[in-house]
Amino acid sequence: MRKYDVIIIGGGPSGIITGVTGIKQNPEKRFLMIKEEEKGLVPCGIPYVFHDLENISQNAMSPKPFIAAGGEVLINKVTEIDIDKRVLKTQEDNEFSFEKLIFATGSTAIIPTFIKGYDLEGVEYIKKSYNYIEALKKKTTEAKNIVIIGGGFIGVEVAEQLAKFEDKNVSLVEMEEFCLYRAFSEEIAKKANEIIRNANVNLYTNNKIEEIIGENGKVKSVKLTSGEELKADIVISAIGYKPNTELAEKSGLEINSNAAIRCDNYLRTTKADIYAVGDCSQTIGFVTGRTDSIMLASTATAEARILGYNLFGINLLRNFVGTLSVFSTEIGGTVFASAGAIEQSAKYANIEYIAGEFKDVDRHPGSIKDAKEVMVKLIVSPLNGVIIGSEMYGGKSVGELINIVGLAIQKEVTVYELISYQIGTHPLLTSAPTKYVIIKAAENVISNIKKK
Secondary structure, eight states: OEEEEEEEEOOSHHHHHHHHHHHHHOTTSOEEEEESOSSEEOGGGGGGGGTTSSSGGGGEEOSHHHHHHTOEEEESOEEEEETTTTEEEETTOOEEEEEEEEEOOOEEEOOOTTSBTTTSBTEEEOOSOHHHHHHHHHHHHHOSEEEEEOOSHHHHHHHHHHTTSTTOEEEEEOSSSSTTTTTSOHHHHHHHHHHHHHTTOEEEOSOOEEEEEEETTEEEEEEETTSOEEEOSEEEEOSOEEEOOHHHHHTTOOBOTTSSBOBOTTSBBSSTTEEEOGGGBOEEBTTTOSEEOOOOHHHHHHHHHHHHHHTTSOOSOOOOOSBOOOEEEEETTEEEEEEEOOHHHHHHTTOOOEEEEEEEESSSSTTSTTOOEEEEEEEEOTTTOBEEEEEEEESTTHHHHHHHHHHHHHTTOBHHHHTTOOOOOOTTTSOOGGGOHHHHHHHHHHHHHHHO
């Protein structure tokens, strides 16, 4: 039986970063990573495999940094864990002992078993598997009529990519009135709908799939609750993911109400020396304080760095107590981003808030050829002006503007502090210093607080 100080189950972003960080802090320890597939994928890059990337290998992710740091990798599947004896078995009946064990098992696509016909040939998913996505890309290449279920980030991004092929008829079905409604308020989600339609996607909102209709066991069409029937060579279900916790639950770990592994602020589970990180572990909303289910690589790697530093003792205090939910995407050349508590999540958590926004171009003067309109909305506590959330859309600068606001939320910056924020600007890079969008949005919030 081979012995290791640390065994990591899973080779995604959280597993790799935990391992690399852990080895750097503890070079004398032996680390083993066990993953099921030799090749991995950058999760957020999967939609772009279907058009923008020339081939799937351009989105490949490997544990090379972990190996370079001194870790070992085994391609196998863990089938059994005895936490008390500190021993695990793999599919090939290999046994390994460990001092510490990390679950970085990620998440799996939700199967819509509630839809009649879900098991027909041609019903596909956006699985985080290199081999599966490679095969799915070939199927989408051959398909003409493609129906995508789910207007969240993955569904929208995949639809936008496939709709770039002029010979394809791409339809997106969303049960809510607006796509991306979990991350954006109605005002901005409405804008997203408009952009999606302009991207040559047939958008069906306020609709559900009543049935996936087949012929000879293969997908033929889908029937909507509106009564309309859409032709379909392939149906791609993108209704979300669930934590991959079957092995953890079988091993006796506590699972929370969101089906994630229960753990504390330092990713420690209810069992000593057993940890959970990334999509499989529980998250708490930074602003709401509620148990949440946020599955982002950015969140996973932030957790992984904390865990890597603290595996053999608390060396780095975790200076945030929850997940900020920083989202961003680009649809048809327009970037949409949000962070923290947006208006509907603040209402749901019974948090008082006041909002303010500002809209301008992201270059100065606005006549510069690549100038693009940017809109920033700040959601703020009216009592003390602390920023609790933000939404924005516009040019590519939005991708980094949301990170600035994310740090402001994490450090509990107020709008009063933000208006004295010292910035660097340049005509080719930013909006004008006289009307920098984040600062002007903060000024408008202060005006709205005074009116209250």
